[in-house]
Amino acid sequence: MKTDDKSRDGEVRCLNCFERFRPPAKSERTLCPSCGVEWRISWPFPGTAKIRGPVWEKYPGAKK
Amino acid sequence: MALKRKLAVINLSTGEIKVQEIPRELREKYLGGRGLDIYLLYNYLKPGVDPLGPENVCCISAGILGGTPASASARTHIMGKSPLTGYLGSTNMGGFFAPELRYAGFDHLVLLGASKKPVYLWINNGKIEIRDGSRLWGLDTFETQEAIRDELGDPEIKALAIGPAGEKLVRFANVVTGHKNAAGRTGMGALLGSKKVKAVAVRGTMGIDLAKPEEALKYDKEMCKRIAGTKFGQIMQRYGTAFIYGVTNSTGLVRVNNFQKNQLTESEAIECENMDEHSVGTSGCFGCQLHCRHRYVIKDDRWGGTFGEGPEYTSQGAFGAEVGCTDFAAILYGNHLVNKLGIDTLETGSLMGWAMELYERGIITKKDTGGLELKFGDADTMIKLVQQIANREGIGDILAEGYNGAMKRLPAEAAKYCIQVKGMSNLHSDERPTPALALNIATATRGSDHLRSRPAIDLYHLPEPVLRKIYNSPIPYDGPLSSSYTDYEGKPWQVVWHEMCYMAVDCLGVCKFHTVFLSPTMPAFDEFCEWLRLIPGIEMTPQKLWEVAERAYNLERLFNNREGATRQDDWLVDRYFDEPTPLGFDEVRGKTIDRKKLKAMIDEYYQFHGWDQKGRPKAETLKRLGIENEPSHAV
Numbered sequence: 106m107k108t109d110d111k112s113r114d115g116e117v118r119c120l121n122c123f124e125r126f127r128p129p130a131k132s133e134r135t136l137c138p139s140c141g142v143e144w145r146i147s148w149p150f151p152g153t154a155k156i157r158g159p160v161w162e163k164y165p166g167a168k169k
Numbered sequence: 170m171a172l173k174r175k176l177a178v179i180n181l182s183t184g185e186i187k188v189q190e191i192p193r194e195l196r197e198k199y200l201g202g203r204g205l206d207i208y209l210l211y212n213y214l215k216p217g218v219d220p221l222g223p224e225n226v227c228c229i230s231a232g233i234l235g236g237t238p239a240s241a242s243a244r245t246h247i248m249g250k251s252p253l254t255g256y257l258g259s260t261n262m263g264g265f266f267a268p269e270l271r272y273a274g275f276d277h278l279v280l281l282g283a284s285k286k287p288v289y290l291w292i293n294n295g296k297i298e299i300r301d302g303s304r305l306w307g308l309d310t311f312e313t314q315e316a317i318r319d320e321l322g323d324p325e326i327k328a329l330a331i332g333p334a335g336e337k338l339v340r341f342a343n344v345v346t347g348h349k350n351a352a353g354r355t356g357m358g359a360l361l362g363s364k365k366v367k368a369v370a371v372r373g374t375m376g377i378d379l380a381k382p383e384e385a386l387k388y389d390k391e392m393c394k395r396i397a398g399t400k401f402g403q404i405m406q407r408y409g410t411a412f413i414y415g416v417t418n419s420t421g422l423v424r425v426n427n428f429q430k431n432q433l434t435e436s437e438a439i440e441c442e443n444m445d446e447h448s449v450g451t452s453g454c455f456g457c458q459l460h461c462r463h464r465y466v467i468k469d470d471r472w473g474g475t476f477g478e479g480p481e482y483t484s485q486g487a488f489g490a491e492v493g494c495t496d497f498a499a500i501l502y503g504n505h506l507v508n509k510l511g512i513d514t515l516e517t518g519s520l521m522g523w524a525m526e527l528y529e530r531g532i533i534t535k536k537d538t539g540g541l542e543l544k545f546g547d548a549d550t551m552i553k554l555v556q557q558i559a560n561r562e563g564i565g566d567i568l569a570e571g572y573n574g575a576m577k578r579l580p581a582e583a584a585k586y587c588i589q590v591k592g593m594s595n596l597h598s599d600e601r602p603t604p605a606l607a608l609n610i611a612t613a614t615r616g617s618d619h620l621r622s623r624p625a626i627d628l629y630h631l632p633e634p635v636l637r638k639i640y641n642s643p644i645p646y647d648g649p650l651s652s653s654y655t656d657y658e659g660k661p662w663q664v665v666w667h668e669m670c671y672m673a674v675d676c677l678g679v680c681k682f683h684t685v686f687l688s689p690t691m692p693a694f695d696e697f698c699e700w701l702r703l704i705p706g707i708e709m710t711p712q713k714l715w716e717v718a719e720r721a722y723n724l725e726r727l728f729n730n731r732e733g734a735t736r737q738d739d740w741l742v743d744r745y746f747d748e749p750t751p752l753g754f755d756e757v758r759g760k761t762i763d764r765k766k767l768k769a770m771i772d773e774y775y776q777f778h779g780w781d782q783k784g785r786p787k788a789e790t791l792k793r794l795g796i797e798n799e800p801s802h803a804v
Contacts, residue, residue: 120416120419120754121420121754145437147442149403149407149408150403150407153400153403155404156415156416156419157415157437157442158415158418158419158437158440164434165754165755166754166755166758
């Protein structure tokens with residue numbers, strides 16, 4: 106199993122459809138190109154993206 | 170050699186201390202840590218005793234790799250009969266205590282009887298002393314550790330301590346070392362409190378010889394690079410386990426307002442990124458390259474200047490989701506308080522959420538709470554409740570009894586709303602959409618628990634070939650495996666596999682974050698065996714290591730059966746089956762656990778273990794594992 110794969114640096118994995126994608130550098134919000142869910146993004150390290158959470162008002166089937 | 174560490178049996182009633190070698194045969198059968206502890210507990214404890222009486226037994230140990238170059242070999246394990254559940258009490262923490270215990274010459278301590286007055290144990294380079302602890306009684310866990318260092322004049326002393334909650338026999342009192350490392354679950358702090366043991370202090374300079382030192386260091390370097398190089402490792406170094414919240418809450422797998430919702434919407438304020446405002450850096454346990462815990466100073470008008478460490482994901486749930494609170498400073502303060510006062514963060518959060526729902530439903534009223542309005546989301550009330558529980562004041566005195574004890578004093582209808590298994594509350598996870606995780610909490614030996622068998626990577630949607638590679642070793646498995654966390658098929662084997670993996674690391678004394686818990690690429694049985702070959706010099710195949718884990722797991726099962734546990738204890742509360750999840754992605758919304766399917770999963774799980782349909786290990790299973798004659802009293 107690969108443990109040193111650098112080709113995925115900067116990618117995140119959509120928590121809804123599980124597709125991997127690369128948010129624009131330093132972006133704070135991004136859409137999953139596969140399922141269209143909008144995510145808030147944080148950057149724990151330069152070049153390392155992390156899904157912070159959904160954009161709640163656009164959450165699929167959102168209800169409070 | 171790494172194996173030349175001893176067992177000390179300390180009788181607190183008589184003051185007698187017996188130091189013994191640990192026979193090689195026992196080492197090979199149970200290794201150390203949790204594995205050897207269950208052997209000792211099963212042998213020393215008489216069935217049916219009062220968990221808070223002097224007949225209970227407390228085992229404290231290091232793993233067989235503790236304090237060596239093996240990655241994160243820091244864990245201390247504590248075991249006894251649980252004052253919370255009446256079944257297996259078992260808990261585990263990081264920090265620096267276990268390595269120091271080994272440097273002081275010991276791997277396992279067995280505490281028998283009870284002292285009449287407060288004491289603490291002082292263990293220093295092969296010597297053990299029972300010292301007067303009267304001056305420490307009443308101090309919190311932080312003060313206790315400092316007072317011992319002052320009294321003995323050595324700032325390098327490592328100590329584990331109970332707080333006021335342990336003294337007051339709160340049934341989920343924890344044991345703390347440092348500011349954050351807590352052996353939290355099943356009330357081992359109450360067990361020590363019942364024995365009047367305020368603390369155990371250790372200091373040692375006895376070296377541990379490694380079987381193959383050069384190879385061990387080289388291998389450790391490889392492991393460090395591998396573990397720290399994963400994306401999981403990198404994120405852990407940055408945020409600690411608090412990063413998990415972003416994943417689980419986004420999906421809809423978090424228990425909110427006790428069990429009424431499965432997602433805390435618009436909870437940006439408690440996401441891990443908020444740590445940046447309060448953090449003053451990170452630190453780690455002995456031998457760990459991840460340094461996953463933040464050291465923080467709260468920046469806030471109410472609790473400003475308070476120092477703490479963490480919070481773990483568990484505290485985010487305990488003081489956040491479960492009680493509907495999005496006040497991050499309150500989470501940090503709550504986290505600080507439970508460590509200082511000595512109560513389990515998970516149990517505390519769950520019971521507070523339960524009490525708030527009971528109050529909301531009118532099952533308890535202001536009359537029961539001493540005037541406190543137990544409203545979800547109210548940070549001040551939450552902090553007040555933490556203090557009341559730890560000090561057994563007001564409604565806190567009822568909650569301090571845990572689910573089983575509280576139900577003796579609450580209306581019968583309250584039982585329906587408590588999320589627990591075997592009397593122990595759950596992590597703030599909502600398992601209704603995830604059958605594998607539901608099976609895990611239903612069957613874990615110490616009660617509803619995420620650290621003893623949770624296939625957490627089931628949430629990652631891993632491709633089947635990857636799952637096959639993990640779960641087909643070291644024991645061949647050609648049954649079904651599914652990438653979907655909502656499936657029921659194939660999950661029993663995953664739960665069994667993780668039970669064995671986690672038991673193995675608990676015998677080694679290695680942190681679970683350094684195995685296949687939250688990352689599929691972390692070390693497992695093959696790597697553990699290499700460590701065993703290089704460090705204590707035990708040649709063991711991965712299959713043999715699995716057998717060690719299986720042996721210890723079956724003894725835990727026998728222990729619970731001996732204390733009266735039956736198949737009925739491997740079950741969930743009705744809400745899992747009757748109340749669908751209201752929120753989350755399509756995949757998780759509207760989900761319940763199917764009773765028939767859970768029953769079938771449990772049947773299959775028992776079959777994998779070689780247990781009968783009542784959940785009792787079969788005679789041939791015990792014989793295969795060489796435990797048909799337990800208790801054998803070999804030490």
